[in-house]
Amino acid sequence: MNTRQEELRTRLLALGFDDVRFVQLKPVNGGFLRDWLGQGMQADMQWMERSADKRLDPQQVLPGAKSAVLLGVNYWPGGRDVSSMAERPLWARYALYSDYHDTLKPALIEAGRALESVYGVGGTDYRYYVDTGPVVERGWAARAGLGFIGKNGMLISRRFGNWLFLAAVLTTVELEPDPPVREAIGDGEQIGALCGKCTRCLEACPTGAITKPGVVDARLCISYQTIENKGVIPRELRGKIGAHIYGCDVCLEVCPWNRFAQESRRVLLVAREGIASLSLQELLALEPERFAAVFKGTAIKRVKLAGLLRNACIVAANTSANDCITALVRLASHDLPLVRVHAVWAVFTLAGRARAEDLLAVARSVETSSEVLEEYGWWAGAPTGP
Numbered sequence: 001m002n003t004r005q006e007e008l009r010t011r012l013l014a015l016g017f018d019d020v021r022f023v024q025l026k027p028v029n030g031g032f033l034r035d036w037l038g039q040g041m042q043a044d045m046q047w048m049e050r051s052a053d054k055r056l057d058p059q060q061v062l063p064g065a066k067s068a069v070l071l072g073v074n075y076w077p078g079g080r081d082v083s084s085m086a087e088r089p090l091w092a093r094y095a096l097y098s099d100y101h102d103t104l105k106p107a108l109i110e111a112g113r114a115l116e117s118v119y120g121v122g123g124t125d126y127r128y129y130v131d132t133g134p135v136v137e138r139g140w141a142a143r144a145g146l147g148f149i150g151k152n153g154m155l156i157s158r159r160f161g162n163w164l165f166l167a168a169v170l171t172t173v174e175l176e177p178d179p180p181v182r183e184a185i186g187d188g189e190q191i192g193a194l195c196g197k198c199t200r201c202l203e204a205c206p207t208g209a210i211t212k213p214g215v216v217d218a219r220l221c222i223s224y225q226t227i228e229n230k231g232v233i234p235r236e237l238r239g240k241i242g243a244h245i246y247g248c249d250v251c252l253e254v255c256p257w258n259r260f261a262q263e264s265r266r267v268l269l270v271a272r273e274g275i276a277s278l279s280l281q282e283l284l285a286l287e288p289e290r291f292a293a294v295f296k297g298t299a300i301k302r303v304k305l306a307g308l309l310r311n312a313c314i315v316a317a318n319t320s321a322n323d324c325i326t327a328l329v330r331l332a333s334h335d336l337p338l339v340r341v342h343a344v345w346a347v348f349t350l351a352g353r354a355r356a357e358d359l360l361a362v363a364r365s366v367e368t369s370s371e372v373l374e375e376y377g378w379w380a381g382a383p384t385g386p
């Protein structure tokens with residue numbers, strides 16, 4: 001046993017990380033990432049393309065980097081799981097915490113100090129990251145045996161299921177690598193290594209976004225559409241979004257490996273459970289000040305009020321929330337065309353064409369945005385509806 005390394009592991013676990021594994025930074029097989037990018041599956045997340053070389057080559061990030069410490073933080077809410085409360089919009093569970101990029105940072109600074117003290121190195125001998133790349137970090141984590149990459153493309157831990165935040169500390173220190181979950185899977189990056197014949201995640205995805213094991217087409221993915229897409233959500237996807245207001249956990253929660261999930265210790269996480277209890281009515285009525293107050297310090301605030309109202313309009317239509325029609329009609333006159341497009345779609349979907357035309361007559365008469373007029377135009381040519 002390497003005592004210095006075990007001392008480092010013990011100190012990092014004591015900081016609140018739930019799993020600590022080590023990996024050597026051999027060159028990463030970039031074929032998978034480049035194929036995915038080549039097929040445009042990153043949608044308009046151009047930063048993924050721009051940063052691909054850097055993410056594949058740790059030397060561009062930290063010259064002389066030899067190893068990485070992979071850190072997992074378990075965020076399974078356990079008995080307090082409020083994410084599937086009946087008749088409430090659904091939130092990705094990771095979002096129901098203060099932004100983990102912020103709350104993990106002090107512990108990562110401490111992790112760097114632990115590395116300095118155990119190995120006698122300086123502050124230029126390491127660099128830390130939280131969730132900077134969907135492919136590379138997971139690949140390292142799988143090599144280090146933190147878990148394996150499932151057919152849903154997620155890192156799956158045998159101890160925590162699908163519910164780990166990942167962080168990494170790259171370092172010039174040479175660390176002994178931990179083995180992958182099974183020696184037999186070689187470099188550990190094999191997709192679905194412990195999935196067996198299971199295909200639950202592929203079958204459960206509401207939009208068919210998992211085009212083959214391990215490959216998620218962001219353009220079809222509800223997480224991408226409700227979080228990263230800053231514009232209009234394609235009409236053909238809106239109905240498939242269901243009640244997902246922010247992100248989607250479907251391909252995670254159906255995974256049988258979650259039977260090993262454990263309730264988060266919440267040492268490095270701050271739960272924001274109140275968010276999940278917001279009703280659709282409350283969400284549709286959000287104004288800038290209330291939005292800022294409710295979502296302060298969360299990842300959700302990045303979709304901005306317009307993005308959240310857009311998503312709420314879609315959820316209202318998909319959940320037959322007829323008690324929301326008045327709110328939706330009001331949003332059809334919102335300042336932002338992005339909100340108006342989806343409010344118009346929701347009113348037509350819920351009320352049917354004839355009634356929607358009545359309800360929206362005033363909003364329609366003053367509409368000037370080509371995007372919103374296109375939505376009205378589409379419905380003018382659509383079947384009468386419900």
Ligand code: SF4
Binds near residue numbers: 206209223224249
């Ligand atoms: S997050 Fe949802 S939409 Fe995206 S791949 Fe998973 S199940 Fe499909």
Ligand code: SF4
Binds near residue numbers: 153156254
């Ligand atoms: S649901 Fe089944 S196929 Fe999908 S990641 Fe989990 S074990 Fe693998």
